Amino acid sequence: xxxxxxxxxxxxxxxxxxxxxxxxxxxxxxxxxxxxxxxxxxxxxxxxxxxxxxxxxxxxxxxxxxxxxxxxxxxxxxxxxxxxxxxxxxxxxxxxxxxxxxxxxxxxxxxxxxxxxxxxxxxxxxxxxxxxxxxxxxxxxxxxxxxxxxxxxxxxxxxxxxxxxxxxxxxxxxxxxxxxxxxxxxxxxxxxxxxxxxxxxxxxxxxxxxxxxxxxxxxxxxxxxxxxxxxxxxxxxxxxxxxxxxxxxxxxxxxxxxxxxxxxxxxxxxxxxxxxxxxxxxxxxxxxxxxxxxxxxxxxxxxxxxxxxxxxxxxxxxxxxxxxxxxxxxxxxxxxxxxxxxxxxxxxxxxxxxxxxxxxxxxxxxxxxxxxxxxxxxxxxxxxxxxxxxxxxxxxxxxxxxxxxxxxxxxxxxxxxxxxxxxxxxxxxxxxxxxxxxxxxxxxxxxxxxxxxxxxxxxxxxxxxxxxxxxxxxxxxxxxxxxxxxxxxxxxxxxxxxxxxxxxxxxx
Amino acid sequence: xxxxxxxxxxxxxxxxxxxxxxxxxxxxxxxxxxxxxxxxxxxxxxxxxxxxxxxxxxxxxxxxxxxxxxxxxxxxxxxxxxxxxxxxxxxxxxxxxxxxxxxxxxxxxxxxxxxxxxxxxxxxxxxxxxxxxxxxxxxxxxxxxxxxxxxxxxxxxxxxxxxxxxxxxxxxxxxxxxxxxxxxxxxxxxxxxxxxxxxxxxxxxxxxxxx
Numbered sequence: 001x002x003x004x005x006x007x008x009x010x011x012x013x014x015x016x017x018x019x020x021x022x023x024x025x026x027x028x029x030x031x032x033x034x035x036x037x038x039x040x041x042x043x044x045x046x047x048x049x050x051x052x053x054x055x056x057x058x059x060x061x062x063x064x065x066x067x068x069x070x071x072x073x074x075x076x077x078x079x080x081x082x083x084x085x086x087x088x089x090x091x092x093x094x095x096x097x098x099x100x101x102x103x104x105x106x107x108x109x110x111x112x113x114x115x116x117x118x119x120x121x122x123x124x125x126x127x128x129x130x131x132x133x134x135x136x137x138x139x140x141x142x143x144x145x146x147x148x149x150x151x152x153x154x155x156x157x158x159x160x161x162x163x164x165x166x167x168x169x170x171x172x173x174x175x176x177x178x179x180x181x182x183x184x185x186x187x188x189x190x191x192x193x194x195x196x197x198x199x200x201x202x203x204x205x206x207x208x209x210x211x212x213x214x215x216x217x218x219x220x221x222x223x224x225x226x227x228x229x230x231x232x233x234x235x236x237x238x239x240x241x242x243x244x245x246x247x248x249x250x251x252x253x254x255x256x257x258x259x260x261x262x263x264x265x266x267x268x269x270x271x272x273x274x275x276x277x278x279x280x281x282x283x284x285x286x287x288x289x290x291x292x293x294x295x296x297x298x299x300x301x302x303x304x305x306x307x308x309x310x311x312x313x314x315x316x317x318x319x320x321x322x323x324x325x326x327x328x329x330x331x332x333x334x335x336x337x338x339x340x341x342x343x344x345x346x347x348x349x350x351x352x353x354x355x356x357x358x359x360x361x362x363x364x365x366x367x368x369x370x371x372x373x374x375x376x377x378x379x380x381x382x383x384x385x386x387x388x389x390x391x392x393x394x395x396x397x398x399x400x401x402x403x404x405x406x407x408x409x410x411x412x413x414x415x416x417x418x419x420x421x422x423x424x425x426x427x428x429x430x431x432x433x434x435x436x437x438x439x440x441x442x443x444x445x446x447x448x449x450x451x452x453x454x455x456x457x458x459x460x461x462x463x464x465x466x467x468x469x470x471x472x473x474x475x476x477x478x479x480x481x482x483x484x485x486x487x488x489x490x491x492x493x494x495x496x497x498x499x500x501x502x503x504x505x506x507x508x
Numbered sequence: 509x510x511x512x513x514x515x516x517x518x519x520x521x522x523x524x525x526x527x528x529x530x531x532x533x534x535x536x537x538x539x540x541x542x543x544x545x546x547x548x549x550x551x552x553x554x555x556x557x558x559x560x561x562x563x564x565x566x567x568x569x570x571x572x573x574x575x576x577x578x579x580x581x582x583x584x585x586x587x588x589x590x591x592x593x594x595x596x597x598x599x600x601x602x603x604x605x606x607x608x609x610x611x612x613x614x615x616x617x618x619x620x621x622x623x624x625x626x627x628x629x630x631x632x633x634x635x636x637x638x639x640x641x642x643x644x645x646x647x648x649x650x651x652x653x654x655x656x657x658x659x660x661x662x663x664x665x666x667x668x669x670x671x672x673x674x675x676x677x678x679x680x681x682x683x684x685x686x687x688x689x690x691x692x693x694x695x696x697x698x699x700x701x702x703x704x705x706x707x708x709x710x711x712x713x714x715x716x717x718x719x
Contacts, residue, residue, distance in 0.1 A: 341576075
């Protein structure tokens, strides 16, 4: 950024901070929240935490983070909500959008430092600060995470009463179900935004941080929050320039972008999709945890290049092995319906001049989004009931399985049609992942199951879920080979659908 | 459905030529192959034998509204505008004119699965007209139209004839006979010109099918 640009940004940051200071709600909570939570309520809450199974004195430290988080969330909410229309006008007047976004995010970070300082000052007055680095860094992380929450709510909720109540609700859930008021090793609440930050800040190891550790997860949440805040502010200030199209109208890229956008709209407007995204993971994953009998089980796995048969406590691992079944079923249905719902419309579009390649790429783009969505929805439930040894490998294996089965769904549609396709879409993943690959039925898959598309991806995710080191390179390659073959088959079936006459002569 | 496949010969030596500025009616009893012939002409079906010749852009309105259920009217126009490779400005202009001509602008942001049958038929027809194609192929387009829209439809067809555009319409209504420049009857898989409504034109060929 040029000197002129930096000076310009500083001016905007100053004005935005002045805007914050002139909102009486901000100033009121800036004083009130640290006084109430850190100075007055910390003692009684520490007593309550002891009753709930938590560790009393740590609560007093955590209150600084809670206060900073709430203050930052409210501050960023008003920044995003109130400035939306005015910011767009600034961009329309010629201010580069990137500079405005940088100024808004810089203002947010300065506010995060300000509210953290207020909260830490209150803590210093109340109890003193034993481990300054940990406590100061933790409090700042709280503030940054809530900046993103405030920005997100600001972009979605215009009414300030509703917006404030929503932030308060998220904050109450986060605080009262968090690890300092309850048990630090509880899996069910680790998806809360400040779960790992709290544990690292009060120096209470979670035992479920995996290879990344509690600090790693806390930093991931913080950086992720910053990225989300940036994206949200960028989106709220976005201005559509009608005359500034960089893509040539009707080009392959233009057709791809439009059909992808429309495909995603069509997909998200399907209410069945949303119902399935909730029901299937809850039934397959959460319920499996609830009904699993208390008994041990042995599984055949590879660790350090050697085949081993460790024994697991069934309730600890069953849910993690049910996740791929939920994901494969949802992905197959997504692949099936994305292509089948659009099939006749796509034929007409192709006849009207849409390039088949652009249309196919857009459909595969929608399916890629669906794969991410079904995997994320299932893993959100899984995180609460299962602790993978290597989360990155476990997630990658599940993603590979989802992509594989989404493409199977794409292939099933044109061959079997809607009704038969749905039946087969449930049957195939059940037979493959649920029966053939299931580690609950036998220590390792039988020979016939190793020929099925889910084998490679399933071995990868089991390796990630149940062992400490990745040993399944061969299975990963096998899974990728299935993905490639199914991708080629899906493309062939798609291109084959809109028939064009072989003997057509175009022109005079 | 797989693995069952049935095939039945429908057209045997059907020849049809469409010339500039003519409105042609394609008639025939149920199952005579009218829609099949039109689908071959537009490229949706592959003929077992024969040739198809086309000149200029084709606009096709299928018998059943072929649309994306959960997309709105505006979104359909945007998508088909890209298919016809129109600039966004030209697409929006044409969209406005079609909304006005057929009277369904108030449904611009309504999803296709929430439209009435008549409005769905209007959208189906309007998508074929969007790029002002040289040849318009309409498969029973006015099945869901009310009387007022039916009259507007024929006004649009008349204007297209005046502008030198070609229109082929599959029709069952004998009342429409006088509105066509000529009528082609499909009998026993062959295209037979109807002598009573035969007004031969000699403009350039816009589209021809022989199968």
